[in-house]
C-alpha cells in the first residue's frame with residue numbers, strides 16, 4: 001500500500017462546513033444519518049425507493065423526540081439536528097459532500113457500480129466509506145479511479161446506541177484515509193477499531209465459535225439449549241448462544257456463518273451446523289416468528305440457593321490460573337479447603353471423588369486412563385461473581401450417591417450442577433478456548449491488534465471480556481492444552497491451535 005499526504009477535507013473542516021451524504025435509507029442508513037447530523041454535519045440522504053429518505057428522516061425525528069422526552073436532548077436541539085437533514089433525489093446532487101457513506105443492499109455489483117459513480121463525481125479530497133458487513137473492501141474498490149480513498153466504516157445495529165465502528169482497510173486503502181475515518185468515528189461518539197479487510201472483519205469472525213461450539217454440543221446431544229444457555233450466562237455472557245441466535249434470527253446467523261465459511265474456502269473452523277440448517281429449513285427462525293430454539297422468550301432460571309455444609313474433607317488440587325479461580329471463589333463462600341499443589345490434575349477432591357477442571361478430555365477417558373472410577377469433569381469457573389451454574393460431566397461408573405455429593409460440593413460453591421453428556425471440552429471451556437484461538441489467529445494474521453480484538457468483542461457483541469482478556473486470565477497453557485485435546489478427540493482441523501498461542505507458551 002502506498003502512502004501519500006492527502007488533505008482529506010472532512011478531517012480539516014468544522015462539521016458545519018463538512019457535508020456528509022448517506023446512500024441507502026434503511027435501518028442502518030437512517031442511524032448513520034442521525035449520528036452524523038447530531039455531530040453537526042449537514043447530511044443528505046439518498047435512496048433508490050421513492051419516499052424512503054423522507055420516511056427515514058421522519059423516523060429520525062421520532063427517535064430524537066424520544067431523547068427529548070427522556071430529557072437527554074433539548075427540544076430546540078432536536079429542531080437544529082432535524083434541519084441539518086435533507087433528502088436527495090440523485091447521486092449527482094451529492095457533489096459537495098466531503099464524506100459519502102454507502103449503506104445500500106449487501107450485494108457486490110450494485111455497491112461497486114455506486115462506488116464507481118461516486119468516485120467519478122467527488123473531488124479528490126472527499127472520502128468514501130462503505131458500511132458493508134461482509135463484502136471485501138478490496139473487491140468494492142476494484143474499478144474505482146481512486147481506490148485508496150475507500151474505507152470500510154462498519155457500524156453496528158442500532159447505530160445511535162452501539163459504540164463500535166470497525167474501520168476496515170482494503171488492499172489499496174491509504175493510512176491517512178483510514179486515520180481520517182477513525183477521527184470522524186471518534187467525533188461521532190464512537191469507538192473505532194482498525195481491521196484489515198478479511199472475511200467477517202473482527203466481530204463477525206471472532207464471534208463464530210460462540211455459536212458453533214454450542215451447535216456442535218447440540219448436535220452431539222450434550223444438553224438442552226436452556227442448559228447450555230445457562231452455562232454460558234454463568235460465565236458472564238449477557239445472553240446464552242441459543243437465545244442470542246433466536247434473537248438475531250437463524251436465517252441471518254446462518255447466512256453470516258455460511259459467508260465466512262465460503263470466503264475461507266471451506267475452512268472447517270467456520271463450518272455451518274446441520275442443527276441450525278434444520279431450524280432455518282423448518283422456518284424456526286427465532287423470536288421474529290415466535291419460534292426458534294425456544295417458543296418465544298425463554299424463562300429465567302430460579303436463583304441458586306448456595307449450600308452451607310462445612311465439607312471438612314474438601315481438597316483443592318493442583319495449581320495454575322483455573323485452580324486459583326476456584327480457590328478465590330471458595331474463599332468468598334467462606335470455605336478454606338486444604339491445598340494439594342503437587343498433583344498431575346487440577347480441581348476438587350472429596351472423600352475419593354475427584355472433580356477435574358476441564359482440560360479437554362472426557363470424564364470417561366480420564367477415569368479409564370487413571371483407573372479411578374469416581375471422577376467427573378467440571379467446567380471453567382471464569383466469572384464467579386455471576387455464579388449460577390457450572391457444567392459437569394460424570395464418568396460412567398460414578399454412583400448415584402457420589403453424583404449427589406458432587407452436586408452438593410458445587411452447590412456449596414454457589415453453582416447448580418448443570419449435567420452435560422460426557423463430551424470433551426464441556427461448554428464454557430471449549431467456547432472460551434475457541435474464542436481466544438480465533439482472536440489469536442486474527443491478530444497473528446494482521447487483521448487487528450490485541451486491544452482492537454478485545455474492544456471489538458466487548459462493544460460489538462457485548463462480551464464480558466475480549467479474547468486477550470481471557471487469555472490473560474486463563475493463561476496460554478490451559479487454552480492450548482484444551483484445544484490440542486479437542487483436536488485429538490475430533491481429529492479435526494477446526495481445533496487447530498493458533499501459532500500465536502504456541503508462541504505465547506514458548507515465550508516468543
Ligand SMILES: NC(=O)c1ccc[n+]([C@@H]2O[C@H](COP(=O)([O-])OP(=O)(O)OC[C@H]3O[C@@H](n4cnc5c(N)ncnc54)[C@H](O)[C@@H]3O)[C@@H](O)[C@H]2O)c1
Nearest residue numbers: 024025026027028029047048049103104105106132133157
Ligand atoms: N442490519 C444490520 O444489522 C447491519 C449491520 C451492519 C452493517 N449492515 C450493512 O448495511 C447495509 C444496509 O443494511 P440495512 O440493514 O440498512 O438494509 P436495508 O434493506 O434496511 O436498507 C438498504 C436500503 O438501501 C436502498 N438501496 C438499495 N440499492 C440502492 C441503490 N443502488 N441506491 C440507493 N439506495 C439503494 C434500499 O432501497 C434500502 O432502503 C448493508 O451493506 C448491510 O450489510 C447491516
